[in-house]
Amino acid sequence: MQSIARTEVEDFLFAEAELLDEWRLPEWLELFTDDAIYYVPATDLAVDASPDNNLFYVADDRFRLSERVKRLMKRTAHAEFPHSRTRHLVSNVRIRKQIGNDLEISSAFITYRTKDGVTDTYFGSNRYRLVPGNGTFRIKEKRCLLDSEGLRAQGRVSIIL
Amino acid sequence: MMAFQRMNTALMIDESRKIFKVSRQAFVDPDILEAERTQIFDKCWLYLGHSSELAKPGDFVTRQVGGRNILFARDGKGNLKAMLNTCPHRGAQVCREKHGSAKSFQCFYHGWVFGLDGTLRSQPGETSYAEDFKERSTSNMQQVPRFESYRDFNFICFDKDVESLSDYLGPVREYLDVICDQAEAGMTIVGGTQEYSMRANWKLLTENSIDGYHALTTHATYLDYLKSATGALAQVAFEGSARDLGKGHAVLEYKAPWGRPVAQWIPSWGEEGKRELSRLYDGLLKRFGKERADRIATFNRNLFIFPNLVINDIMAVTVRTYYPAAPDFMNISAWALAPKEETDWARKYRLFNFLEFLGPGGFATPDDVEALEQCQRGFRNSAEAQWNDISKGMGKENPSYDDELQMRAFWSNWNEHVFRVPA
Numbered sequence: 001m002q003s004i005a006r007t008e009v010e011d012f013l014f015a016e017a018e019l020l021d022e023w024r025l026p027e028w029l030e031l032f033t034d035d036a037i038y039y040v041p042a043t044d045l046a047v048d049a050s051p052d053n054n055l056f057y058v059a060d061d062r063f064r065l066s067e068r069v070k071r072l073m074k075r076t077a078h079a080e081f082p083h084s085r086t087r088h089l090v091s092n093v094r095i096r097k098q099i100g101n102d103l104e105i106s107s108a109f110i111t112y113r114t115k116d117g118v119t120d121t122y123f124g125s126n127r128y129r130l131v132p133g134n135g136t137f138r139i140k141e142k143r144c145l146l147d148s149e150g151l152r153a154q155g156r157v158s159i160i161l
Numbered sequence: 162m163m164a165f166q167r168m169n170t171a172l173m174i175d176e177s178r179k180i181f182k183v184s185r186q187a188f189v190d191p192d193i194l195e196a197e198r199t200q201i202f203d204k205c206w207l208y209l210g211h212s213s214e215l216a217k218p219g220d221f222v223t224r225q226v227g228g229r230n231i232l233f234a235r236d237g238k239g240n241l242k243a244m245l246n247t248c249p250h251r252g253a254q255v256c257r258e259k260h261g262s263a264k265s266f267q268c269f270y271h272g273w274v275f276g277l278d279g280t281l282r283s284q285p286g287e288t289s290y291a292e293d294f295k296e297r298s299t300s301n302m303q304q305v306p307r308f309e310s311y312r313d314f315n316f317i318c319f320d321k322d323v324e325s326l327s328d329y330l331g332p333v334r335e336y337l338d339v340i341c342d343q344a345e346a347g348m349t350i351v352g353g354t355q356e357y358s359m360r361a362n363w364k365l366l367t368e369n370s371i372d373g374y375h376a377l378t379t380h381a382t383y384l385d386y387l388k389s390a391t392g393a394l395a396q397v398a399f400e401g402s403a404r405d406l407g408k409g410h411a412v413l414e415y416k417a418p419w420g421r422p423v424a425q426w427i428p429s430w431g432e433e434g435k436r437e438l439s440r441l442y443d444g445l446l447k448r449f450g451k452e453r454a455d456r457i458a459t460f461n462r463n464l465f466i467f468p469n470l471v472i473n474d475i476m477a478v479t480v481r482t483y484y485p486a487a488p489d490f491m492n493i494s495a496w497a498l499a500p501k502e503e504t505d506w507a508r509k510y511r512l513f514n515f516l517e518f519l520g521p522g523g524f525a526t527p528d529d530v531e532a533l534e535q536c537q538r539g540f541r542n543s544a545e546a547q548w549n550d551i552s553k554g555m556g557k558e559n560p561s562y563d564d565e566l567q568m569r570a571f572w573s574n575w576n577e578h579v580f581r582v583p584a
Contacts, residue, residue, distance in 0.1 A: 040522055042353035044259060052509040055353030055497045057522035059513070067386050071524060076381040079527035116538075118360070150356025151521050152492060158527035 004132060009105055010093045012130070012137045017088035020160055025069040028160070032139045033131060036062045039143045040157060043150050047127075057157055058144075068160070079158035084115035086159055090126075102140060103130045109144070113159055120154040122161055123147050162544055165192035172576050173548065179555040181569055185543035188362040188536075193579065194488050200578045201468045202227040204320045206329045208470040208482050209233055209243055211498070212313040213349035214260075219277060222260040225484065225492075227319060231305065232256045232266070236277040243308040243317050244279045249300055266302075275302050312341045313348065332406045336464050340474045342449065343423040343457050344500030350480070351512065355495040357521040361533035362540075363469065363491040366483050367571055369529050370471040371463050373403070373413055373563035374553060379532050383518060383525040387419065392428030394418040401460070401562040403554075409467030409574025411567035417461050419476040419518075422511040423500065424458040430510060437506055465567065467574055472498075477515035489537050495520060 019028040032038075040058035041049055051059030060068055071077045092108035105128040113120045129141035144161040151157060165186075171193075173182040187193055207227045214222055214233075221234035223246055232246040232255065246254050248268040255268045255275065265282060266275045273284040279302030281295055294300055307318040309326035311334060316326050327334065341348050359366065369375070376399075377384065387393045401415020420427035424438040424445070445454035462474040471481040478498040483491045497515050499508060518525045539546075551572060554564020 042355060045353050049352070051512060051516070052505065053351065053512070055351050055355060055512060055520075056516060057355060057520055059516050063390070064517070067389065068524070070389075071382040071386060074382055074385075076385075077528070078379065079531040116534075150354065152356055152358050155358045155360065156521040156527045156530045158521075158530075 004095070004103065006093055006095055009095060009103070009130065009137070010090075013090045013093060013105075013107060013128075016139075017090050020088050021086050023073075023083050025072055025160070029066055029069045031137075032062060032065065032142075034062055036065065036139055037141050037143075038065050038068075038160075039141075040161060041143070041145065043146050043148065047145055057151070072158075072160070077158075079156060082115075084113045084159060086114075087112045088161075092125075099129075101131065103132065103137075104128070105130055109161065111159070111161055113154075122154060122157070124161075126161075162186050162190070162547075165190055165196065169580055170576055171579070172572060176555070179552050181550070181552045181555060181565075181572075182548040183551055183572055185540045185547055185549060187575075187579075188364065188540050189488050189543055191488055194485055196579045197485070198228065200581070201575070202319075202484075204318075204323065204578070205468050206307075206309075206316040206318045206323065206326050207468075208466070208480075209308075209315045209317045211348075211350045211480070211496070212241060212310065212315060213347070213501070215241060217262070219262045219264060220260075221256065221258075221263055221266075221277075223256050223258065224494075226317060227484070229305075229319070230254055231317065232279075232302070233315070234263075234266075234277050240278070241308075241310070241315060242278050243305045243315070245303045245305060247303070248273060249281070249302060250284070255302060279304065312337050329408065330466070331408065331410070333410045333412075333464065333466055336406075336412055336462060337472070339453075339457055340462060340464070340472060340478065342453075343445070344502065345444065345448070346500070346502040348478075348498050349501045351497040351499050351508070353497070355520045356493070357495075357530075358486075358490065358492050359530050359533050360490055361530075361537040362488055363483050363485040364571075364575070365533040365536055366491060366493065367465065367469065367471075368568050369533060370473065370481065371403075371411055371413055371465045371567045371571075372565075373399075373401075373415065373463075373561070374565065375529075375532070376563075379528050380518075380525045382528070386517070386524055390429060392430075393420070395420065395425055395427050397425070397459075399562070403560045403562055403564060403566045405566060405570035407570075409571050411465045411570040413463040413562045413567060414460050415562040416459060417475070420510075420514060421458065421461070421476060422503070422507050422514065433506060434510065437504060441507070465571065467571065468578075476518055477511045479515065479519050 038060045041056045045054050075081050089110045090107050094106050096104040107126045111122040124146040127143040130137040171184040171187045210233050215235040218235050218237050224231050230246040232244045234242050248255050253270040255266050274282045281300040305317040306321040395418050397416050397418045403413050424441040426438045464472045473479050481495040483493040485491050551565045551568050554560040560566035
C-alpha cells in the first residue's frame with residue numbers, strides 16, 4: 001500500500017466537520033462503512049472501554065447511527081429543532097498506526113453548539129479507524145473521548161460530535 | 162408574585178371541581194429553593210450510592226449529596242462508611258479523587274492521615290498535641306448523622322432525629338424488592354456514570370420521570386425508531402396504573418411494547434435472546450411462582466422516592482438522582498443497574514437498550530431536557546401566567562399510568578415540607 005500523507009487525512013476530517021456543521025447528515029452518514037461504530041463513552045471510563053459492559057453516552061452501530069441521522073433531520077427531534085448552529089474544529093491530527101489496510105487516526109476537537117442564546121463547548125479527542133480506498137477514506141470507527149467531567153456544563157449531547 | 166414569606170401554600174386544590182394547580186413561583190423563587198434546602202434536603206433520606214460500587218475493602222467514591230461533599234468508602238472490615246469529606250483539622254477536602262481504592266486517606270494540607278473509617282491515624286508533629294488527642298472522636302473525620310441501607314441502596318440523612326429508612330420508604334420497599342428480585346445474586350451498578358445537567362428547576366425532572374402522558378409527543382422520534390427497527394416491538398400495548406406510596410413517593414406500573422432484558426422478548430433479539438429470556442423467566446417462575454414472575458418480567462416500573470431519586474425499571478434499569486444548583490439549574494447523575502450474574506449477552510443488550518432511550522446522548526432524554534428547559538423559559542411569564550395544571554385523572558377510582566396522580570402525590574408532600582402545613 002502506498003503511504004498516506006497526514007494532509008490527506010486532515011482534508012477528509014475537515015470535510016467531515018463541514019458536513020456536520022452544514023447539517024448535511026445523510027451525506028455525512030455515507031462516510032461510514034456498513035459495519036461502522038460511533039461511540040461517546042462516559043468520562044469516568046478507561047479510553048478503550050467497551051459499551052458491552054460499560055455505560056456510555058452514545059454507542060451506535062451502523063443501523064442506530066442511521067436512525068440517529070434520521071431522527072435529527074425531523075422536526076420532532078425537539079432537542080435539535082430548530083437546528084442548533086455548530087462549529088466543529090479539528091486539530092492535532094496524527095496517523096497513529098496502520099492495522100492491515102486500515103489507519104488509526106487521532107485528533108483533537110473543539111465543538112461549539114449555540115441555540116436559544118446559550119453556547120456550549122464540547123472538547124476532547126477523536127479516535128478514528130479509517131479505511132482508505134478510491135482516493136478517499138471511509139470511517140469504520142469514531143470514538144469521541146470528552147475531556148470534560150461528564151456533561152455537567154453542556155447537559156446533553158444531542159448533536160453529533 | 163407574593164413574597165414567599167407571606168405564602169402559606171403553592172397549591173390550589175378543589176377536589177370537587179377536579180382542580181389541582183401548582184404555582185409557577187415554586188420553580189423560580191430563590192427563597193423557595195432556600196426553604197427546600199433546609200426543609201427537604203436537610204430533613205429527608207437522600208440516596209448516596211449502591212453497595213456494589215464499593216466491591217472490596219478500600220474502595221471509595223466521593224459524591225455531592227444534599228449540598229455536602231461525602232466520602233463513601235468500604236473500610237478494612239468490609240463495612241460501608243459515609244463521611245463528611247472535610248478534614249477535622251482545618252476543613253480541607255480530604256479525598257480529592259472521584260473514585261478509587263485506598264489504604265488510607267491523607268489530607269494534603271498538613272498531612273493528617275485517616276483510616277478507611279475516618280479514624281485519625283497520624284499527624285505530623287504529634288508531640289505538640291494533647292496526649293489523648295487521637296482518642297478524641299473530634300479528631301476523626303465526621304460520619305454523616307444517619308446512614309442506612311435497603312437492599313444495597315445506601316441512603317444518608319442530615320437530620321439525626323429522622324425516622325428509620327425502612328419506615329421512610331414504607332411501601333416503596335416492596336417495589337424495590339420486585340426490582341431487585343430479578344437477580345438471584347444481587348444487583349450491581351455497571352461501570353460508567355452519566356453526569357449531566359439541565360437549565361431547569363429540579364422538580365421538573367421529578368414530574369418528568371414519572372410522567373406517562375408525554376411519551377407519544379415528546380418521544381415521537383423514539384417511537385418512530387422502535388417501529389423502523391425491525392422486530393423491536395413486542396405485541397404489547399401501553400397499559401397500567403399509578404399509585405401514591407405516601408410521603409411523596411409514587412410509582413407507575415405498566416406494560417409497554419419495548420424489550421425487557423428481564424424478561425420480555427422482542428423479535429430483533431433472535432433465537433439466542435429467546436433462549437436466554439426463557440431461561441431467565443423459568444428461573445423467576447421457580448423462585449416466585451407465576452404471578453410474581455410475570456410482574457417482575459413483563460411490567461415496567463417508574464419508581465419515585467421523595468425527594469429526588471428515580472429508579473426506572475423499563476427497557477433497562479436506571480438509577481437517577483438530581484440536585485438544584487439554582488432555581489433554574491440542576492445537576493443529574495445516572496447509573497445503569499443490572500443483575501450481577503447476568504450473561505454477556507444480556508448485559509450487552511441491556512446497555513444497548515439503555516442508550517436507545519436513556520441518557521443525554523439517547524434518542525429520548527435530550528428531548529426531555531429540551532421540554533424541561535422550555536418549561537423553565539415559559540416560567541419567565543409566571544408573574545402573569547401563574548399556574549401549572551396537574552389535574553389529569555382526578556377523581557378516578559383507578560388512575561391510569563398516564564394520569565397525574567403520582568405528581569399530585571409529590572406536590573402535596575413537597576408543599577407540606579416547604580410550608581409545614583398538611584396539604
